Amino acid sequence: MPGGRFNMTPFSCFQAPSAMHSRLVITATDLADLCHVEAFHDLLEHYARDPMGGGDGLSDYAKVHLVSTLKEVPGFHGALAWLDGKAVGLIDCFAGFSTFAARPLLNVHDIVVRENLRGQGIGQALLAWAEQRARQLGCCKLTLEVLSNNTRAMASYRQAGFAPYVLDPAAGHALLMQKYLPEE
Template sequence: MTQTSARTRILVRPVDYGDPSDAAALVELLDGYAQDMAGGGEPLAVGVKQGLAQALHQRPQAFSVMAWAQDQPSARGAEIPVGLINCFEGFSTFACKPLVNVHDVVVVPAWRGQRIAQRMLQEVAVMARSRGACKLTLEVLSGNLSAIRSYEREGFAAYMLDPQMGSAQFFQKYLD
């Protein structure tokens, strides 16, 4: 199954890190994303694959949602994972409230263009509001124009306090 038909529906729900099928689907989707050029072009390390779900499960500030394609009527076992978003709660000192960083957005290539990311982002927003979050944040590569358009359709915009100071940039520093 590679596209939505009249009989196919997309279900979006939170990931249960302790459920073996959810954990396996999370790793499968994230590994596929990591191998994509937008994700760095390299597979996840074996240790990451083995420990990721448990590590996320141990962090109360982490949550994920997954999109599943399902032929109707069908049991949960017949669902195919087609999208994933991993999120982490942070804190806005200016608002004195939690914020949620959308860390990974994955849609299986054969399922792109069907607004699956938007549906997952809508679920993330619901979950973020339930945590009292004041905003969602995310990073996107400047060359990933289709993702940028997708995020803009959902109301995301470049972070700016004062136009004279410009937009925020994302930096990183690896620690040994």
């Protein structure tokens, strides 16, 4: 993040921990790198076990198939945050399209920071990475969903420049809805 307090240079899993001392490094998630895959799984499990991630952890199916399936998904953009050589956060984004703007957009699907390190700017650094990636892709905006009682995350998103999606205040703000599709 230019002018920010963190260095966002690339990180190699094989870099000596002493070279990482007291620095946060954000790097694109490489699903072909075992170190990244382990960090990715661990952080998503951490998120899934949090009350704001459902509290149950990843399903056995997701644990087995997530990375291999995700490798086949076009438009995946993810990053890992490393502090002192340890994975401490992640952001997963997917490319989409705004029909109103006739331009691509980038949706932040998951963002997590280890619970004991929240509030220290790691989430802001991950959001800055996503914004930089969205600009590189020519996106018109970043989007994300947040649970209405996740006030800490909402404050962080507002700090990063996010606001509720409103076309006309008289019509209200957008709500995220879902419908599960069971396997047949």
